[in-house]
Amino acid sequence: MRLRLPQERPAAPPTGYKIAYPVLSHDGTRAGFTGVSLGGGSPYGVLDDARCAYGRRHRSPARFCDCGFHCLHSPAEALGLTCTGAHRRAVLLEVTVLGAYIRYERGLRYARQRVRTVRVGPCGCGRTAIRLSDAGWGRPGWWTAAADCGGCGAGLGRPSVTFAEFAERAGSVTVVTEPGVRDAAPASVTELMAEAALLQARLDWFQGRLARVEGWGN
Ligand SMILES: [Zn+2]
Ligand SMILES: [Zn+2]
Structure with a gap:
């Protein structure tokens, strides 16, 4: 007997939350994101399809493989992932889950995704970010961007983009900032x-x- 997962037919596509790093192509024409764990090697666009992270030829998500896009139901839980030192500089994405998905207790694994909102935390110095600057690392063809107050990253002569420039190069996405803790009068x-x-x-x-x-x- 083959067990089947219960089928869902939601009236509207589900919304989810995840953390990621904003990335810009080396030639500066395109912007996207990379994941923080599985599949972190291949950048994805604002609207993109999941590909098997292991290079296997099958559709994501599949029950026999753990590849595909992942998201959590709660933004607080997604933000909690940035507590680990390695992900402190990641941004929070609000996404619309499209196509087939597999539901888990805390989130979904799915085939197609649209990034709606990018929530950028404060600069490493504690001030509110006003742009995204080269974080000092990346992947072949892509540099990773991180929140910058305008003095810490761009001030060092590193490449940077305004939120509007990032949004335009990424496609259609909204960028919002979290207030810093050192912006006191x-x-x-x-x-x-x-x-x-x-x-x-x-x-x-x-x-x-x-x-x-x-x-x-x-
Ligand atoms: Zn796979
Ligand atoms: Zn700063």
Whole structure:
């Protein structure tokens, strides 16, 4: 007896979430993404079909192979994957799942995908990103891009693109940014004066200690 998976006929294509790295082609004309695990070697476009990551000639997804696009149901769970050190600089994608899919408890594995939204986290320095810059690594023909505040990556002379340029080269996709944690307003005069008073107090204490040490030396 051959067991069959239950068939689903959703009224609208399912939405899912995953993490990926934005990539730009070496000649700068195309933009896409690479996955963080299985299939991470081959970039995919905004609208793309899954190919077997093992080079086997069959349609993805297949029950006998674990290839195909993957996504999770919850954006929080997808973002949780960036906690691992290796994926800290990945972006969060919101995708529409097209074609055949296999449902799992936490997500789907499927045949065809459209990337709707790219959610870019803060720059490595903690400021809100304003562009995507060369992360310093890539794959043959593609450089990987990461969130950049405009001073950390592009400031070093590395290639970079604005979000609008990335979206245009990728096709049709929306790029949104997560606010950084270091974008606080400049310190007020009161805060600066409080800081100066604190520094003065510490300096007085330090000079007092120094005087005592000098006293012992004599
Ligand atoms: Zn396969
Ligand atoms: Zn920065």
